[in-house]
Amino acid sequence: MLKLIGVARSRNFRCLWAAEEAGVPYEHVQTPFTEIKGAAHLAVNPNGKLPAMQDGGLALFESLAINLHIASKVGAPFNPAGDDHARVLQWTLWAATEAEPNIMQWAQHTFMKPEAERDAGLAAAGKAASDARLAVLEGHLANREWLVGNAFSIADCNLAGIYYGSWFNKYDFSGFPKVKAWLDRCLTRPAALTARKLREG
Protein backbone atom coordinates (compact mmCIF):
# COMPACT_ATOMS: atom_id res chain seq x y z
CA MET A 1 0.00 0.00 0.00
CA LEU A 2 1.03 3.59 -0.62
CA LYS A 3 2.85 4.95 2.44
CA LEU A 4 2.87 8.72 3.02
CA ILE A 5 5.69 9.37 5.43
CA GLY A 6 5.79 12.35 7.75
CA VAL A 7 3.66 14.20 10.28
CA ALA A 8 0.78 16.20 8.81
CA ARG A 9 2.32 19.43 10.14
CA SER A 10 4.82 19.32 7.29
CA ARG A 11 4.54 19.38 3.49
CA ASN A 12 3.09 15.89 3.87
CA PHE A 13 -0.20 17.77 4.37
CA ARG A 14 -0.45 18.34 0.62
CA CYS A 15 0.22 14.63 -0.10
CA LEU A 16 -2.40 13.51 2.41
CA TRP A 17 -4.82 15.92 0.75
CA ALA A 18 -4.00 14.59 -2.74
CA ALA A 19 -4.51 10.98 -1.61
CA GLU A 20 -7.87 11.91 -0.09
CA GLU A 21 -8.91 13.69 -3.30
CA ALA A 22 -7.82 10.75 -5.47
CA GLY A 23 -9.54 8.28 -3.17
CA VAL A 24 -6.52 5.97 -3.16
CA PRO A 25 -5.89 3.81 -0.09
CA TYR A 26 -2.82 4.90 1.87
CA GLU A 27 -1.06 4.44 5.16
CA HIS A 28 0.01 7.57 7.03
CA VAL A 29 3.40 6.89 8.64
CA GLN A 30 3.76 9.71 11.15
CA THR A 31 7.54 10.09 11.15
CA PRO A 32 8.31 13.10 13.38
CA PHE A 33 10.90 15.81 12.66
CA THR A 34 13.13 14.33 15.39
CA GLU A 35 13.71 11.22 13.23
CA ILE A 36 14.33 12.73 9.79
CA LYS A 37 18.14 12.78 10.02
CA GLY A 38 18.29 9.14 11.15
CA ALA A 39 19.36 6.25 8.91
CA ALA A 40 15.86 4.76 8.58
CA HIS A 41 14.37 7.98 7.19
CA LEU A 42 17.45 8.88 5.11
CA ALA A 43 16.97 5.56 3.32
CA VAL A 44 13.65 6.84 1.90
CA ASN A 45 14.50 10.54 1.71
CA PRO A 46 18.27 11.16 1.56
CA ASN A 47 17.58 14.90 1.93
CA GLY A 48 16.55 14.24 5.54
CA LYS A 49 13.25 16.06 5.03
CA LEU A 50 9.52 15.40 5.09
CA PRO A 51 7.61 14.07 3.31
CA ALA A 52 8.68 10.81 1.69
CA MET A 53 6.63 8.15 -0.03
CA GLN A 54 6.89 4.43 -0.63
CA ASP A 55 4.66 2.61 -3.08
CA GLY A 56 5.74 -0.98 -3.63
CA GLY A 57 9.30 -0.73 -4.96
CA LEU A 58 9.05 3.00 -5.66
CA ALA A 59 10.43 5.47 -3.12
CA LEU A 60 9.95 9.20 -3.80
CA PHE A 61 10.78 12.51 -2.19
CA GLU A 62 9.53 16.01 -3.21
CA SER A 63 5.93 16.56 -2.15
CA LEU A 64 4.71 17.70 -5.58
CA ALA A 65 6.33 14.73 -7.36
CA ILE A 66 4.60 12.48 -4.82
CA ASN A 67 1.33 14.23 -5.65
CA LEU A 68 1.79 13.73 -9.39
CA HIS A 69 2.41 10.04 -8.70
CA ILE A 70 -0.75 9.84 -6.58
CA ALA A 71 -2.74 11.56 -9.34
CA SER A 72 -1.33 9.15 -11.95
CA LYS A 73 -3.35 6.40 -10.28
CA VAL A 74 -6.65 7.99 -11.34
CA GLY A 75 -8.04 9.59 -14.48
CA ALA A 76 -9.63 12.91 -15.37
CA PRO A 77 -10.73 15.30 -14.07
CA PHE A 78 -8.30 15.00 -11.11
CA ASN A 79 -5.55 13.86 -13.50
CA PRO A 80 -6.40 15.25 -16.93
CA ALA A 81 -4.78 13.95 -20.12
CA GLY A 82 -3.37 15.58 -23.26
CA ASP A 83 -2.88 19.35 -23.31
CA ASP A 84 -4.48 19.67 -19.89
CA HIS A 85 -1.85 17.33 -18.47
CA ALA A 86 0.81 19.68 -19.81
CA ARG A 87 -1.04 22.53 -18.06
CA VAL A 88 -1.00 20.51 -14.81
CA LEU A 89 2.78 20.20 -15.10
CA GLN A 90 3.11 23.91 -15.88
CA TRP A 91 1.16 24.95 -12.77
CA THR A 92 2.93 22.38 -10.60
CA LEU A 93 6.35 23.70 -11.63
CA TRP A 94 5.12 27.26 -11.20
CA ALA A 95 3.95 26.31 -7.72
CA ALA A 96 7.40 24.95 -6.82
CA THR A 97 9.56 27.63 -8.42
CA GLU A 98 7.52 30.86 -8.45
CA ALA A 99 4.92 30.55 -5.69
CA GLU A 100 6.59 28.56 -2.91
CA PRO A 101 9.99 30.27 -2.44
CA ASN A 102 8.41 33.72 -2.15
CA ILE A 103 5.44 32.86 0.04
CA MET A 104 7.78 30.80 2.26
CA GLN A 105 10.08 33.80 2.68
CA TRP A 106 7.10 35.84 3.88
CA ALA A 107 5.94 32.99 6.15
CA GLN A 108 9.39 32.30 7.62
CA HIS A 109 9.86 35.94 8.60
CA THR A 110 6.26 36.52 9.70
CA PHE A 111 5.30 33.56 11.87
CA MET A 112 7.51 30.50 11.34
CA LYS A 113 10.90 31.52 12.72
CA PRO A 114 11.38 32.42 16.40
CA GLU A 115 10.66 36.14 16.77
CA ALA A 116 14.33 37.05 17.38
CA GLU A 117 15.33 35.54 14.01
CA ARG A 118 12.67 37.29 11.91
CA ASP A 119 13.71 40.01 9.47
CA ALA A 120 10.97 42.48 8.59
CA GLY A 121 12.79 43.47 5.37
CA LEU A 122 12.88 39.87 4.15
CA ALA A 123 9.19 39.46 5.08
CA ALA A 124 8.30 42.57 3.05
CA ALA A 125 10.40 41.42 0.08
CA GLY A 126 8.73 37.98 0.21
CA LYS A 127 5.33 39.63 0.24
CA ALA A 128 6.15 41.92 -2.70
CA ALA A 129 7.45 38.98 -4.75
CA SER A 130 4.43 36.87 -3.77
CA ASP A 131 2.03 39.63 -4.71
CA ALA A 132 3.61 39.79 -8.18
CA ARG A 133 2.91 36.05 -8.62
CA LEU A 134 -0.58 36.39 -7.14
CA ALA A 135 -1.34 39.05 -9.77
CA VAL A 136 -0.55 36.47 -12.46
CA LEU A 137 -2.79 33.93 -10.75
CA GLU A 138 -5.57 36.52 -10.33
CA GLY A 139 -5.50 37.12 -14.08
CA HIS A 140 -5.65 33.40 -14.81
CA LEU A 141 -8.63 32.94 -12.49
CA ALA A 142 -10.52 35.98 -13.85
CA ASN A 143 -13.01 33.84 -15.76
CA ARG A 144 -12.45 30.35 -14.42
CA GLU A 145 -13.07 28.44 -11.22
CA TRP A 146 -10.14 26.01 -11.42
CA LEU A 147 -6.58 26.18 -12.75
CA VAL A 148 -7.00 23.63 -15.56
CA GLY A 149 -10.16 22.79 -17.48
CA ASN A 150 -13.41 23.20 -15.60
CA ALA A 151 -12.91 20.90 -12.61
CA PHE A 152 -10.67 20.61 -9.56
CA SER A 153 -7.43 18.80 -10.47
CA ILE A 154 -4.06 17.91 -8.99
CA ALA A 155 -2.87 21.33 -10.27
CA ASP A 156 -5.26 23.06 -7.84
CA CYS A 157 -4.22 20.69 -5.05
CA ASN A 158 -0.51 21.37 -5.63
CA LEU A 159 -0.77 25.15 -5.80
CA ALA A 160 -3.41 25.61 -3.09
CA GLY A 161 -1.38 23.21 -0.93
CA ILE A 162 1.51 25.63 -1.16
CA TYR A 163 -0.62 28.66 -0.31
CA TYR A 164 -2.42 26.83 2.52
CA GLY A 165 -0.06 28.06 5.27
CA SER A 166 -0.35 31.71 4.28
CA TRP A 167 -4.12 31.41 3.76
CA PHE A 168 -4.43 29.85 7.24
CA ASN A 169 -2.20 32.53 8.75
CA LYS A 170 -4.15 35.40 7.26
CA TYR A 171 -1.98 36.60 4.38
CA ASP A 172 -3.53 39.75 2.97
CA PHE A 173 -5.24 38.47 -0.18
CA SER A 174 -7.52 41.53 -0.39
CA GLY A 175 -5.89 42.67 -3.64
CA PHE A 176 -6.56 39.26 -5.17
CA PRO A 177 -10.25 38.42 -4.65
CA LYS A 178 -10.35 35.68 -7.31
CA VAL A 179 -7.36 33.96 -5.72
CA LYS A 180 -8.92 34.25 -2.26
CA ALA A 181 -12.20 32.76 -3.49
CA TRP A 182 -10.33 29.95 -5.28
CA LEU A 183 -8.30 29.17 -2.14
CA ASP A 184 -11.48 29.15 -0.05
CA ARG A 185 -13.06 26.75 -2.59
CA CYS A 186 -10.03 24.44 -2.65
CA LEU A 187 -9.26 24.37 1.06
CA THR A 188 -12.82 23.70 2.21
CA ARG A 189 -13.40 20.69 -0.03
CA PRO A 190 -14.26 17.53 1.96
CA ALA A 191 -10.87 15.93 1.17
CA ALA A 192 -9.05 19.12 2.19
CA LEU A 193 -11.00 19.23 5.45
CA THR A 194 -9.97 15.63 6.19
CA ALA A 195 -6.29 16.47 5.61
CA ARG A 196 -6.63 19.73 7.54
CA LYS A 197 -8.08 17.83 10.49
CA LEU A 198 -4.94 15.64 10.53
CA ARG A 199 -2.80 18.80 10.49
CA GLU A 200 -4.76 21.26 12.59
CA GLY A 201 -5.88 18.62 15.12
Ligand SMILES: N[C@@H](CCC(=O)N[C@@H](CS)C(=O)NCC(=O)O)C(=O)O
Ligand atom coordinates in the same frame (compact mmCIF):
# COMPACT_ATOMS: atom_id res chain seq x y z
N1 LIG B 1 10.90 20.63 -1.71
C1 LIG B 1 10.67 19.69 -0.65
C2 LIG B 1 10.84 20.46 0.69
C3 LIG B 1 10.83 19.50 1.87
C4 LIG B 1 11.01 20.27 3.18
O1 LIG B 1 11.72 21.30 3.28
N2 LIG B 1 10.37 19.76 4.22
C5 LIG B 1 10.47 20.38 5.53
C6 LIG B 1 9.17 20.15 6.30
S1 LIG B 1 7.76 20.82 5.53
C7 LIG B 1 11.54 19.69 6.34
O2 LIG B 1 11.62 18.47 6.36
N3 LIG B 1 12.36 20.48 7.06
C8 LIG B 1 13.33 19.96 7.96
C9 LIG B 1 14.73 20.25 7.55
O3 LIG B 1 14.92 20.91 6.50
O4 LIG B 1 15.63 19.85 8.28
C10 LIG B 1 9.27 19.08 -0.77
O5 LIG B 1 8.37 19.75 -1.30
O6 LIG B 1 9.07 17.93 -0.36
